Amino acid sequence: MTVWNQIYDPLNNLWISALVAAIPIIFFILMLTVLKLKGYIAGIYSIIVAALVAILVYKMPAILVVMAAIYGALAGIWPVASIVFAAIFLYKITVKTGKFAVIENSISFITSDQRLQVLIVAFSFGAFLEGAAGFGAPVAITAAILVGLGFSPIYAASLCLIANIAGGAYGAMGIPVTVPALLTGLDGLVVGRYTALIIPFISIFVAFLLVFIIDGFKGIKQTFPAILVSGLSFAITQALVLYFIGAELANIFAAIISLVTLALFLQKWQPKEIYRVNHEMTETNTNKYSLGQIAFAWMPFIFLTICVTIFNLSFFKNLFIPGGPLEKLVFQLPIPFLNNNVMKLSPIVPEATPYAAVFKLDLFSSTTTAIVITIIVASIIFKTGGRLLAETAKETFHELLTPVLTICSVLAFAYICTYSGMSSTLGLAFASTGGIFPLFSPILGWLGVFLTGSVVNSGSLFAPLQSVTATQIGIAPETMVAVNVMGGTMAKMISPQSIAVAAAAVGLAGKESQLFSITIKYSLALLVVIGLVSILIF
Known part of the structure; x- marks a missing residue:
């Protein structure tokens, strides 16, 4: 097949081309917010719109459009949907074996105030899981835990999506920072x-925001010391680790320190009024469990953390890379017609570069595999019968069918935007703003995460452009690559992929528009903050 060159200014006016390139994104947002369509319906319609723009305006061959959509759908199944399925399956096993009741009780033992339980579960434990695993698992697991603690599904999902901001920039052992740095040759x-x-x-700010969402200024006033302990211990540790060690362990250390610090503080201090989500100011009855029983109940999540941490260490990853001793265990499928048949051109890349499209099925080294191993270990230790496992798998499959369709349709739409060059058009338009580029720089990261659902993928998409533009306007390229990461992090809570994961975790399949309506205002507000701070200090 003839190689097709990407076109970045098909209408010979960069800003008009950018406006047309934004049509599929604007259309998708309107489908969710105004028409309130189900996520997968909005995704399917957006695929059609993106395909039409790609074919009619960008002159992308139809076969390439189709294969880009198929590639996106495959990426939605593995690793994204597989991680969500495994995470929810693990959670259900803890519920069905009665171990979740012990987990719930151990959290209530620290505090029965559910404003503070959100800080423990969504803020600290969520950041811990983000640092170890990432890719949707933290939101899925913590949202399910909050539902088990008594939060409504919509409340639990939105709180966990917002809480994910704190650790989203350094997920999966810091790869949102390290991968873009590697791509651009930066430290x-x-x-x-x-x-x-x-x-x-x-x-x-996020620590305070979570409590404000639950109980307003009254809640902040009543729990101020605890919020300060949680937020400050997290932030100080995060800053110190970032400065002296690196992004790889920023979430892990910050989450552990904040969790332990808050737990110790709450042994000496509790709010005068104990807040429950049903507005009853009374504590729930709690049973007494030994430390051994509590540790046993938490075992799957402890083991999961250890497992995914090992899976994300360099020595383990290097076993499976090309040239590594276990490289043959990674199944790679070049996407027919699409792989290396799209050429990225200057100024997106220094010289014409084939755009690879290879679906990687890393069955022995992915986060999904780590969760599956945990499920096997938990099933053995908890003595879970085969019938219960089969029933749980069937139940989880039926619950996640609609969210998986949403994830696949969204990534299909995103991949069309990426391979057609529409995403690059938007990037070049913002990059053309010259001296005020730092104000718009985070928007690129934000758009990248909205389209791909991943801060890592956003960096892969836009970090080179950020670096080149920063150099051209006379500022350190590291600054704009960092801003790309930060802007992207603010989009995690509204990324259709993240929304679908959160909805699936709490049984809200088909109601993604409700979650999107809640989180979009916080995402945009924080994006503006990042932009203003960026232009002031960079």
């Missing part, structure tokens, strides 16, 4: 240090 430690100028302050 990952320096990029991480620049993010430390803003993100830790955002983390403190």
Whole structure:
């Protein structure tokens, strides 16, 4: 097949081309917010709109459009949907074996105030899981836990999506920072240090915001000391680790320190009124469990953390890379017609570069595999019968069918935008703003995460452009790559992929528009903050 060159200004006016390139994104947002369509319906319609723009305006061959959509759908199944399925399956096993009741009780033992339980589960434990695993697992697991603690599904999902901001920039052992740094030839430690100028302050704000969403200013006033302990211990640790060690362990250390610090503080201090989500100011009855019983109940999540941490360490990853001793265990499927048949051109890349399209099925080294191993271990230790496992698998499959369709349709739409060059058109338009580029720089990261659902993918998409533009306008390239990471993090809570994951975790399949309506205002507000701070300090 003849190689097709991407076109970045098909209408010979960059801003008009950018406006047309934005049509599929605007259309998708309107489908969710105004028409309130189900996520997968909005996704399917957006695929059609994106395909029409790609074919009619960008002159992309129809076969390439179709294969880009198929590639996106495959990426939706693995690793995204597989991680969500495994995470929810693990959660259901803890519920059905009665171990979740012990987990719930151990959280209530620290505090029965559910404003503070959100800080423990969504803020600290969520950041811990984000640092270890990422890719949707933290939101899925913590949202399910909050529902088990008595939160309504919509409340639980939205709180966990917002809480994910605190750790979203450093998920899966810091790869949102290290991968873009590697792509641009920059020092990952320096990029991480620049993010430390803003993100830790955002983390403190998020701790207060979570309590405000639950119980307004009254809640902040009643729990102020605890919020301060949680947020400050998290932010200070995060900043120190970013500055002296790097992004890889920023979430892990910050989450552990904040969790332990808050738990110890709450042994000496509790709010005068104990808040329950049903507005009853009374404590729930709690049973007494030994430390051994509590540790046994938490075992799957402890083991999961250890497992995914090992899976994300360099020595383990290097076993499966090309040239590694276990590279043959990674199944790679070049996407027919699409792989290397799309050429990325200057100024997106320094010279014409084939755009690879290879579906990677890393059955032995992915986060999904780590969760599956945990499920097997938990099933053995908890003595779970085969019938219960089969029933749970069937139940989980039926619950997640609609969310998986949403995830696949959204990524199909996103991949069309990426391979057609529409995403690059938007990037070039913002990059053309010259001296005020730092104000618009985070929007690129934000758009990248909205389209792909991943801060890592957003960096892969836009970090080179950010770096080149920063150099052209006379500022350190590390700054704008860092801003790309930070802007992208603000989009995690509204990314259709993240919304679908959160909805699936709490049984809200088909109601993604409700979640989107709640989180979009916080995402946009924080994006503006990142932009203003960026232009002031960079």
